[in-house]
Amino acid sequence: MKLILGRKIGMTTVFEKDSAIPVTILEAGPCFVSQIKTMGKDGYNSVQIAYGEAKRINKAQSQQLKKAKINKNLKYFHEFKASKDEKYEGGSEIKVDIFDGVKSVDITGISKGHGFSGTTKRHGFSLGPKTHGSKNYRKPGSIGSTGPQRVLKGKKMAGQYGNKKHTVKKLKLIKTDVEQNLLYVKGAVPGANNGIVVIKDNS
Secondary structure, X not given: OOEEEEEEEEEEEEEEOOEEEEEEEEEEOOEXXXXXXXXXXXXXXXXXXXXXXXXXXXXXHHHHHHHOOOOOXXXXXXXXXXXXXXXXXXXXXXXXXXXXXXXXXXXXXXXXXXXXXXXXXXXXXXXXXXXXXXXXXXXOOOOOXXXXXXXXXXXXXXXXXXXXXXXXXXXXXXXXXXXXXXXXXXXXOOOOOXXXXXXXXXX
């Protein structure tokens, strides 16, 4: 599995022939293999990678990086399942060049948080009438019949909007910049600029 941690930088436009393509620029890696888990020792096979330098880390993380022979303080850790055929070495570096030849990727990030929002903003409810003394301009309206005499689960109402893990699948990979560790992906990616994202091959 080709997977790497990165950071969302922002959006721009790439011009190809007669078309303008909206792209998101991602800084992908470099990441380091911080831990390898095996079926015999841990009960399952997986690989943990670390990304992003930090000023301080706790003692457990420090010992883990030291054991992997990584002489850096790294901030973000991500673990993913790996098959027996995939070979990783502790402390090895993973760069953006692993996506050479890849056509599309899945990107997971934390969406922008909008706080406690009403039904119009959160779910796209239509507005009420603005004239003739109407006081039902942005109110949700009726929320149920008299039969159940309760609010059914899953009812669209006001509440926390955003700030959740979200995955966008099969985004086209436009360009790879190996020297600067950059990926150019067609379309929008969840999260704000400088947000941490997980980039996974989906060709």
